[in-house]
Amino acid sequence: MSTLELKLEIFDKLKNIEDVxxxxxxxxxxxxxxxxDVYQxxxxxxxxxxxxxxxxxxGRVISQEDLDKEDLEWLSK
Structure with a gap:
């Protein structure tokens, strides 16, 4: 996982946290x-x-479970 991907994943989780x-x-x-040295x-x-x-x-989202299933189907082809 790249630094950018990791940051985006963390950011995505942070924006949904409501626990002060x-x-x-x-x-x-x-x-x-x-x-x-802030990333631009x-x-x-x-x-x-x-x-x-x-x-x-x-609402154009997919659950992790459904994504995993699609990945398995794609990999099995």
Missing amino acids: SLLEKIKNLLKNVDTS FEQYELDMLKESEEDIKC
Whole structure:
């Protein structure tokens, strides 16, 4: 998994967390991280993120279970 993929996965999980105490723990964990070298997204990455958000809003999603089944079917061909 690439750094970008990992960050996107973490970001996706973070935006769905409603537990304030968990968010505070994550914030404390990250407070010592050096952010002076902040990653700058390329335009195509920003476009992908916007498209993903639109897919979610419009219900164009698939469960992990269904995705795993599709992967197995595709691999067995």
